Amino acid sequence: MHYTTATGEHDRSLALLDTFGNRITQPALLGAIHAMRATTMLNAGRQAEALSSARACLTGEWNGMAWAALARFTEAEVLRRLGETRRPVVVGHDALHLASVSGPLVGVGALRTLALTHIGGGDLDAADEVAARFADTVALQSIPRALACGTMSSAAVARGHFGKARRLALDCLHALPADDRNGLGRGVAAMLAGVRAMLGDVDGARWAQERCEVATLRSGEWPDVNPILSDGFARAAAGEVTIPIARFREAAQISFAHQQVADGVNNLYWAVRFGDRDAAVELCEPRRRGEGPLTGLMVAHADALLDADAARLRLVSDSFVELGYIPFAADAIAHAIIALRSAGLPHKARELSPRLTFLRSLADDFLSPAIRAAELNTNLSPRELEIYAMTSGGRSRIDVADALGIRPSTVTAYRSRVRERLNTW
Numbered sequence: 001m002h003y004t005t006a007t008g009e010h011d012r013s014l015a016l017l018d019t020f021g022n023r024i025t026q027p028a029l030l031g032a033i034h035a036m037r038a039t040t041m042l043n044a045g046r047q048a049e050a051l052s053s054a055r056a057c058l059t060g061e062w063n064g065m066a067w068a069a070l071a072r073f074t075e076a077e078v079l080r081r082l083g084e085t086r087r088p089v090v091v092g093h094d095a096l097h098l099a100s101v102s103g104p105l106v107g108v109g110a111l112r113t114l115a116l117t118h119i120g121g122g123d124l125d126a127a128d129e130v131a132a133r134f135a136d137t138v139a140l141q142s143i144p145r146a147l148a149c150g151t152m153s154s155a156a157v158a159r160g161h162f163g164k165a166r167r168l169a170l171d172c173l174h175a176l177p178a179d180d181r182n183g184l185g186r187g188v189a190a191m192l193a194g195v196r197a198m199l200g201d202v203d204g205a206r207w208a209q210e211r212c213e214v215a216t217l218r219s220g221e222w223p224d225v226n227p228i229l230s231d232g233f234a235r236a237a238a239g240e241v242t243i244p245i246a247r248f249r250e251a252a253q254i255s256f257a258h259q260q261v262a263d264g265v266n267n268l269y270w271a272v273r274f275g276d277r278d279a280a281v282e283l284c285e286p287r288r289r290g291e292g293p294l295t296g297l298m299v300a301h302a303d304a305l306l307d308a309d310a311a312r313l314r315l316v317s318d319s320f321v322e323l324g325y326i327p328f329a330a331d332a333i334a335h336a337i338i339a340l341r342s343a344g345l346p347h348k349a350r351e352l353s354p355r356l357t358f359l360r361s362l363a364d365d366f367l368s369p370a371i372r373a374a375e376l377n378t379n380l381s382p383r384e385l386e387i388y389a390m391t392s393g394g395r396s397r398i399d400v401a402d403a404l405g406i407r408p409s410t411v412t413a414y415r416s417r418v419r420e421r422l423n424t425w
Helices: 002-006 010-021 027-043 047-058 067-081 087-101 104-121 124-132 142-159 162-175 184-198 202-214 225-237 242-257 261-273 277-283 293-307 310-323 326-342 346-362 369-374 382-392 397-404 408-422
Strands: none
Touching: 002 010, 010 027, 027 047, 027 067, 047 067, 067 087, 067 104, 067 261, 087 104, 104 124, 104 142, 104 293, 124 142, 142 162, 142 184, 142 326, 162 184, 184 202, 184 225, 202 225, 225 242, 225 261, 242 261, 242 277, 242 382, 261 277, 261 293, 277 293, 293 310, 293 326, 310 326, 310 346, 326 346, 326 369, 346 369, 369 382, 382 397, 382 408, 397 408
8 A cells, every 4th residue: 555655556556455444343454444435536636535534434443542533634635625614723733733643744744735725725924933843854764854845835836935945845856765756746746846847947947847847747637737747847847838738727627627726726826927818807707716815816816917907916916915915916917018008008107117126126037938928019919929938038049949849930020020029139
């Protein structure tokens, strides 16, 4: 079971449980079977079955045993993935209490669930408090240390502390065994690709993408979204816009199809931050909304983007700042600048430029497509923007054409058009 879980072979894990589970009659070990099945179902993207197995463990004679901590943790993690922000905190704290009799790994997992719930719920201060409890864990090796560093990296990303996030993500990956396939490594590698993309580190983003691919087992089960995301980020690092948007939307659809609501919303919001209107329409659908003020602000950002409402985008940006999500705030104000230029109000757009510069300074001067577009003296289409960014970065028109799947002559035509509009390139 440990081996097949580590290699991501969920069907094989379930086959083992089915083979041996029926032979077990001792109540304590029956509880173990329920808890292990719950964890396997969780990792396989089968949330309803995971929740059912976790609760079966908790309602038996074995409720007071070590397996109850694993079941309670799984229940909290399922609820978090379903987009809830209140119940996972209560259940997660219960799992943390029970973990005192089951060893450090379940306790670290519960802390991770609590921290990610607070991040997704818009409470970064609470997430930081939970992250501080990892202090003893980071002295450990392998999985507990990796869980701790990966979680603290997520909190740093949310605040825009990209340099810190990069260091912690690398610590996480180095703590994992080389043959790790349990999901943590590829998830953190995908996040690292995103961090490096926002810092314009093309080689670093590609390295993270390769690490994500190596950590992903192609088992024929439900497709993993992390290689898809890391490919989008690696392309974004090089200045691409259109294909990364398609990747984020693809990842979102896979997440939603497997009841990973929280991840689906986050993946869609990446596309919104890149200026995609189709993703904004989908994010505004009521069925896509989870709990908490952060999701509400994401939806408000998408709605204001669709209406090109600069005033509302500015309000959304200010609200993100109040919560501490500086990168989101910077992208929202960038979209406000673009909206003002589209409305024929370039002087109003220029008035917001110092605000954008200030927010960027708080987030290690990251450079997203929205920011890159806002800092130009005219609005460009997504295709124009990416060809401008890619060719300005020194890539040849043949290389750009190959990356985007278009003809070199098309790249030349776009370059000429953008040159005329910018009058400086």
